[in-house]
Amino acid sequence: MEQPLRDPLARKLATYVDLTPGDLLDLEGWAANGRRFAAQTPLLHQSDVPESAILVLDGFACRYKFLTNGRRQITAYLLPGDLFELDLDFRLPLDCAVGTLTACQLAFIPRADYEDLIGRRPRIARALQMVRLTEAATLREWITNLGSRSGPERLAHFLCEMLLRLRTAGLAPGNQYSFPITQADLADTLGMSCVHINRVLQKLRRDGLIELSGRRLTILKPEGLRLLAEYDASYLEPAAVPLRPSAIDKLTA
Amino acid sequence: MEQPLRDPLARKLATYVDLTPGDLLDLEGWAANGRRFAAQTPLLHQSDVPESAILVLDGFACRYKFLTNGRRQITAYLLPGDLFELDLDFRLPLDCAVGTLTACQLAFIPRADYEDLIGRRPRIARALQMVRLTEAATLREWITNLGSRSGPERLAHFLCEMLLRLRTAGLAPGNQYSFPITQADLADTLGMSCVHINRVLQKLRRDGLIELSGRRLTILKPEGLRLLAEYDASYLEPAAVPLRPSAIDKLTA
DNA sequence: CGGCCTCTTGAGACAGTTCAACCTATGTGG
């Protein structure tokens, strides 16, 4: 039996590739030297060109955009084990701002260190490529969620995704996880008003699907929530899906 | 003066890197041998594992998902010069289906050819990396659009994006482009009913912002449309934005 | 204790949906 990994990034990458002891040692180096940040702290502004990657060790951060009408849209959650800005070498200005949602422990990895490690550790580099693909699939899933689902379905979908992602980070034993997100943040995530978020949350509670008290969320009926959201987790777990060739390739062969 | 490039992929990549004559020659090889497909033709199913990349030479294709309630959500448009599935080497099942929206001319590039060329042409490989970053930024922009904008704003934003993307493909001279998209497709793109799409289109026409007749769209007041949508094109044109260092890096330095 | 932030509740307004009918082009086969 392997030891469960304490470092959430190593845990996540290990779901994509087999890491060597050397790989793990290097990743541990990244996870050292975390700094604390308070909730709702801006870290990077839109159109900044950051010089370090950010590794989330604890807490939730996010990418977001402001519109001039005052609305804010959150476009991605950064959970423990998530790495922000994997594409430093291009030195592109950011299309989104980045900030904390809850109190966070964050590690900053300077450009040079990051690139050096990527060069030396092909398995890690490959796993990070797959992380990027998963992130793009997640963005498409969010588009579908915002464009095609009703309020309750949308919220249920989000809670299912958080459950799976936190579970791979080792932070959701027994369908239960720490959930220190305000309803206003949820509103900015799901494109609804926070009054409506409140009412939809109540509906999910009334239907016995979830229990949310004191910053802790328990999913009472995972299957019910999954059905409501029509949640298909395969975008997060690529390896679990059986491979089959596509019809079009037979045409072109 | 350079010649304007006929091949829309080469045109697009040239906005990111300087291509050598050899690069251009190889890209031309890809653009040969296109095949015709009718409008609304499915090409790849969700969870397929495709064995070739698809290059759009003419017409519009898209990525989309179906939900069991019958709704369809389009998650990305593939315009002339766009390449689908740049990540063949991972052999992951698709999270989205792919199909044509309009009649299309498509080139299929087998895995081996694709990987061979990437290996031989570092400039092209680098440009394709940047294309991927632009695509991810576009997905985040769509999330913002679906989550935070009203019907008219959302449609205006979409039309602005199409204008810019088609312009870089050389297909939108004089703020005018071929637009053979049905209102039902627009509805599936923007997360609204097609009745409502119809009414919002009428509003944009009534306000003198656009003219849409016979599958051709003319943007009469580009600035007005831009203002309505709060459209900021920097996610599509990374190079145009002046670089500035971020505040956080000063902290960590 | 007071102040602040988050959550909760109510009521009216509005944006967007649904259903259904009708209209108009375009294309097809006889």
Add this chain to the structure above:
DNA sequence: CCACATAGGTTGAACTGTCTCAAGAGGCCG
């Protein structure tokens, strides 16, 4: 060349999900 079929676009009317505004309740911290 007409008769018809079909797909897409347009319109109206009723309905409903979601928003806004506003006020109150509960907790947490200095």
